[in-house]
Amino acid sequence: MNQSSVPRDATRRSPLRVAATLIAASVVAAGAAVAFAADADAASTLGASAAQSGRYFGTAIAAYKLSDSVYTTVANREFNMVTAENEMKQDATEPNQNQFNFTSGDQIATWATSNGKRLRGHTLAWYAQQPGWMQNMSGTALRSAMVNHITQVATHYKGKIYAWDVVNEAFADGGSGARRDSNLQRTGNDWIEVAFRTARAADPAAKLCYNDYNTDGQNAKSNAVYAMVQDFKSRGVPIDCVGFQSHFNSNSPVPSDYQANLQRFANLGIDVQITELDIEGSGSAQATNYSNVVKACLAVSRCAGITVWGVRDTDSWRASATPLLFDGNGNIKAAYTSTLAALNGVPPTDPPTSPPTSGPTTPPPTGGACSASVTLNQWNGGFTAAVRVTAGSAALNGWAVTVTLPSGATVTNTWNAVAGGSSGAVRFANAGYNAGVPAGGSTEFGFQGTGTGPSATPSCAAS
Numbered sequence: 193m194n195q196s197s198v199p200r201d202a203t204r205r206s207p208l209r210v211a212a213t214l215i216a217a218s219v220v221a222a223g224a225a226v227a228f229a230a231d232a233d234a235a236s237t238l239g240a241s242a243a244q245s246g247r248y249f250g251t252a253i254a255a256y257k258l259s260d261s262v263y264t265t266v267a268n269r270e271f272n273m274v275t276a277e278n279e280m281k282q283d284a285t286e287p288n289q290n291q292f293n294f295t296s297g298d299q300i301a302t303w304a305t306s307n308g309k310r311l312r313g314h315t316l317a318w319y320a321q322q323p324g325w326m327q328n329m330s331g332t333a334l335r336s337a338m339v340n341h342i343t344q345v346a347t348h349y350k351g352k353i354y355a356w357d358v359v360n361e362a363f364a365d366g367g368s369g370a371r372r373d374s375n376l377q378r379t380g381n382d383w384i385e386v387a388f389r390t391a392r393a394a395d396p397a398a399k400l401c402y403n404d405y406n407t408d409g410q411n412a413k414s415n416a417v418y419a420m421v422q423d424f425k426s427r428g429v430p431i432d433c434v435g436f437q438s439h440f441n442s443n444s445p446v447p448s449d450y451q452a453n454l455q456r457f458a459n460l461g462i463d464v465q466i467t468e469l470d471i472e473g474s475g476s477a478q479a480t481n482y483s484n485v486v487k488a489c490l491a492v493s494r495c496a497g498i499t500v501w502g503v504r505d506t507d508s509w510r511a512s513a514t515p516l517l518f519d520g521n522g523n524i525k526a527a528y529t530s531t532l533a534a535l536n537g538v539p540p541t542d543p544p545t546s547p548p549t550s551g552p553t554t555p556p557p558t559g560g561a562c563s564a565s566v567t568l569n570q571w572n573g574g575f576t577a578a579v580r581v582t583a584g585s586a587a588l589n590g591w592a593v594t595v596t597l598p599s600g601a602t603v604t605n606t607w608n609a610v611a612g613g614s615s616g617a618v619r620f621a622n623a624g625y626n627a628g629v630p631a632g633g634s635t636e637f638g639f640q641g642t643g644t645g646p647s648a649t650p651s652c653a654a655s
Contacts, residue, residue: 238517238528239272241535245490248273248497249535250312252468255279255296257507258303262522267503273354274304275312275467275499282316283323283574285345289337294348301352312467312499313353315403316342317387318360319374320605320640321574327375327604335379339390346394355399357435357467358391359384363404365608366624369416384420385429392430403435403467409447410456421460433496435467438485441513442472443626443635446481451488458494468501470508470515471527479530482517486534510578510636511567561586561654562629564593568645575601575645578638579609579620581629581652588629590655592621593637601643609637621655 235241242249250273257263267274278284279296286292304311317338329337346356362384364372376383384402391400402421407414417434424431434457440446447453454464466489471481489495502508506520517528567578581591596617597603603614608626612619626635 235536236532238270238532238535241532242497243272244536247489247495248310248499250274250309250497250499251503252277252499252501253300253303253503254507255299257503258299263503263507264303266518266522268307272309273312273497273499274300274309275314276300277314277502278321280313280315280345280349281321282318282326282341283321286326286341287323287573289323289325290340292344292348297349301349305352310354311349311352313346313349313356313398314467315357315360316345316391317358317376317383319372319376320361322375324642330375331379334375335383335386338376338379338383338387342387342390343394346391346398350395351397353395353398355401355433355465356391356395357403358400359387360403361405362402363407363413363416365406365413367412369412371416385424388424388430399432399463400430401433401435401463401465401467402431403437405437405439405468406444408436408438408440408453409449410453414453418457418460421457421462425460425462431462433463433465435465437468437501438466438470439468439501439510440471440481440485441515441636442633443629446471446484450485451491454488454492454495458492463494463496464492465496466498469498470501470510472510472513472515474514475526478514479526482527483530483534486531490534490537509567509576509638510580512565512580562588562591562652564650564652566595566646566650568647570645574640574642576638576640577645578636579650580634580636582634583629583631585631587631587633588627588654590622590627591629591652592619592655593650593652594619595639595646595650596648597641597646598644601641601645603639603641605640607638608635609639611639 235244238249249271251267251271252275253267254277276297279300284296285294301311326334326337362372362377364370371377371381388400402417404417407417421431421434436454457464466485469485471478473481486498489498500516502516504518504520504522505511505514505516508515517525517531519525561584563582565580568575579593579595581593594617597615601615603611603618606620608623609620610623612621620637620639629635
């Protein structure tokens with residue numbers, strides 16, 4: 193989509209329609225009075241406001257939540273782009289080699305198109321959430337399986353997808369700027385190029401994106417992605433966009449060079465997209481951070497749009513950190529008001545007279561070295577777990593968390609920590625870059641597994 197394109201459901205609305213129809217619908221659906229920007233020309237939903245500048249504002253959708261009327265009411269009203277949260281990933285679409293299952297992905301695609309939303313595809317090739325048969329493959333056989341998977345999935349959704357995250361998270365964390373070691377990487381350094389060329393052949397009309405996290409500012413990882421895109425553009429490898437996941441918290445805040453980093457990628461002749469935005473916190477600090485992210489996107493002409501990773505706080509993979517724009521009941525938060533105001537290009541209005549609460553907050557522990565909590569995203573046969581480590585009254589110089597998995601569950605992948613096992617009581621130790629946690633502060637790591645995720649509270653100890 194070039195910048196002048198406007199989504200089907202995002203035509204500019206008259207002030208009378210904004211004042212009467214949409215505000216009334218919002219009040220009925222969310223169960224709370226909503227204060228919108230006072231500008232008479234301002235659109236009153238996130239998607240419509242973004243469309244005024246030719247952009248989109250989207251959300252990640254889970255198929256099993258489409259029966260939740262509050263969830264679908266908010267999603268349908270506010271967003272004009274949809275990303276399948278897990279339903280189009282490799283383990284969901286090809287659970288057995290060359291036997292494809294598009295049931296859940298098609299459910300999301302049908303909901304999106306029937307409600308006038310466009311669709312982002314996520315993701316065609318990734319080192320994580322591979323089905324078991326793919327995890328056990330290597331070399332030429334794996335390369336052929338990857339090409340077949342991309343071809344079959346992209347062909348199935350041909351004509352329905354605005355943009356694909358063709359390759360996800362292929363670069364390592366830390367300061368090396370190296371490629372992440374994975375079974376896909378070990379098939380040869382050209383695997384990313386092959387993935388993009390395969391996707392272009394299968395669906396020539398879809399935008400093709402590379403997607404990653406911890407690339408929001410200029411650092412070794414983002415520099416490596418930049419060099420790859422620069423190389424691809426110089427050699428005619430088809431790449432149209434780069435996705436910035438933008439998962440922010442107190443230990444990983446919005447970087448001061450966020451806009452400049454988006455701009456330097458756009459200067460390579462590609463679109464930039466904010467693909468998985470969530471910002472931990474609440475109140476004015478969270479509201480300011482959301483506003484700053486939106487303003488950065490609006491300042492970069494090739495920033496095509498923003499997707500938040502979930503509808504309500506309770507739908508988030510990091511739900512305990514209340515990182516989204518709506519609380520668990522679908523009520524707007526201060527961050528919603530600031531985001532809408534930024535999209536409309538006006539100063540934020542006063543918060544609602546009776547602002548919804550985002551639930552009780554948990555104060556930092558006053559004793560003990562540290563504590564840990566886990567948030568689960570479970571699907572049939574697998575799960576991801578986000579673990580939050582919070583320091584006690586003293587700073588941590590290292591930490592270890594023990595998570596007890598149910599019988600039959602196995603850890604298959606870990607990020608931001610080092611796993612000391614794969615089943616039973618699994619000890620996760622800090623990575624080199626997140627050992628230090630200030631008193632009362634927190635950090636996060638995560639892991640993916642097969643089977644049923646953990647339900648017991650993890651234990652935490654300084655190391």
